[in-house]
Amino acid sequence: MRLADDDFTLFGLPERHALDRAGLDARWRQLQAEVHPDRFAGEGAAAQRIAMQWAVRVNEAYQRLKDPLKRAAYLCERRGAPLRAESNTAMPAAFLVQQMQWREALDEADSAAAVEGLDAEVAAAECAMLADVAHRLDEAGDAPGAAAEVRALMFVNRFRQDIARRLDALDPAPPR
């Protein structure tokens, strides 16, 4: 086990997109219980420094693995199909039209319920796209195809952040 190991090796998980979230969380707590600086509070600066490095590394891997989008991007990169999201912004026309419709719907939504309704619709679309990404990565061996889809998902993700900001302003009652 080394700091330079990849995220999956570090967490002792098979390198694939499908993942058991509860198992990942449990593994994270278990690893932090080993490496957290508080475990070495009574020791010298050297142990503290190493513990800090490890705790940071474990948290970094956990942040990446637990987020389906970041996990997909990581897998694409490891399979030779990096996203290059900055330079590669080409999107299918149908997807762009969809985006515009969503943006319009958000502009027109005038109640928390309407915004929440839109969010549910976008979340369902996001979920379907992620399932496709998982299929391309885990079954079809199509990393370039998955990378293209991940780039599209990044737009969806940003749009959901805009929805969340809008909800913060409207401040609805919490769902049961």
Next chain:
Amino acid sequence: MALLQISEPGQAPDPHQRRVAVGIDLGTTHSLVAAVRHGVAECLPDDQARVLLPSAVRYLDGGRRQIGHDALDAMAGDAENTIVSVKRFMGRRLADIGGREKLPYRFVDQPGMVALATRDGDKTPVEVSAEILARLRQRAEDTFDTELFGAVITVPAYFDDAQRQATKDAAQLAGLNVLRLISEPTAAAVAYGLDNASEGLYAVYDLGGGTFDISLLRLTRGVFEVVATGGDAALGGDDIDHALADWALAACGAAATDAQDKRAALVAARAAKEALSQATAADWSTSIGGRERHVAVSREQLDALARPLVERTLAAARKVLRDGRVTRDEVQGVVMVGGSTRMPLVRTLVSELFGREVLTNVDPDQVVALGAAIQANALAGNARDGELLLLDVIALSLGLETMGGLVERVIERNTTIPVAKAQEFTTFKDGQTAMAIHVVQGERDLVSACRSLARFELRGIPPMVAGAARIRVTFQVDADGLLSVSAREQTSGVEAAVTVKPSYGLADEQIAQMLKEGFTHADEDMAARSLREARVEAERMALATRAALAADGALLTAEERAAIEALVIETGRIAAGADAHAIEAAVAALAEGTEAFAAARMNQGIRQALAGRRVEEI
């Protein structure tokens, strides 16, 4: 895995040398100190059996001070020189302090942090807080009749980097070894969770005198994981006092103009508010401008005044549920912390929001200090291994200023600490050789709406065409939630770094100077103190290393082992002498010489943990 298990029989040189570590809740209204005694956390009382120390400091003539109850008793007659609720000024500039015209102080506007003019000179909030902390340290040392190994100090979860740093400075100034800063709601969850053997998702609603926090925590077999946190670092019971005082003054047609009257109106408001937690009617009565004034206050009236403020806490609670992506029904319990949660209105509205009766079976004043004491005990190595682990988050996003006064977020709020993250930037002009780096904290997109934490410059970038330089800026947040930032130009290797110490934070030398001037150790010889501290550190390191050799010596070759043993012996020899600097150097050499060994042991521990897990799975 522990590299050091000092409490194991036969390893500690003297079994009576149990380290005394305390938890301190440095509150807006009250402060407390707690410690684990005989396996149970308890708040330590003063010589009159009182556990709450009012967070009040009165400056007298000739450098004398009154702290706590004495200061509070004298406050009405000497409001200007009696500082209360100083926590609200920690790490703040004058412009940050809302409603200051209603406060009886003479504020001194200075770059960085505001100061307060007293008859004993200008005092920063850090100095005032240090007086309170020093008093609590004394109380603990008297109780145990020994010096303290260290302290865990609690801060509101929503405190930003500047406020955390100010708190740490105050503790250092009070002569405390800070083992860790922890968030108040997290501390409360530890005390509550361990006491009630709770598992699952809990919310902690913490409304104190001057700050509000709401945290969601997941409790799993001794691991306390903060899922999301939010709040308002300038909202608390004090604000309700102000609203009630304003209303009562208007009702009786009086105006509070001088320091004494302003304070008197607030004191009467607080008394009426507290009475209304039990009764449905109370009296606001005090003397303003030399005339007795009485106004009858009903609970309905108080509720009407407090409601807008409580609504703000509810909005923050709703936001935390959204941030944590949890529904209110997933929350198994809502723990109420802070004196202001005694108000019936608060309990009713929070119960309504979460759709369940809130938990009030903890002492809202003591639970934070008790949780801090439990963590302090664990960090001092007194607790059994593997019992307790806190995984906290940063409450506010950290970022950098980019073109056009916009914020580029580097670390998002609610990210588990410790964390490090790097982002690459480039130059925008041909031949640009320096880059200004401005670190900010907050959730807004405009730099002007966020808190400025630090500015520094990366110089000596070789001239290149615009966009060719690759400047990697790394943010690192440690387990105290404190930030350090470094920048490095990738092609040339030019580097610059800052530990984000806000310009108004005290520099280490300043603290050393103040200590020397006898701020808290008037009777102590500084040289003797530093020698003793160096020896303790040397002994601690030597002990830890011997224990590590005993446990995992097999990881070393014979030569490596001999080298480390030689360093241990050398450290012991030098520690017997009287040269503090030489001892520090020996300890540093020992730390360096054992670094590879420590890394190997860490790797082994992780391998074993994962291996154990696999066996379980089969």
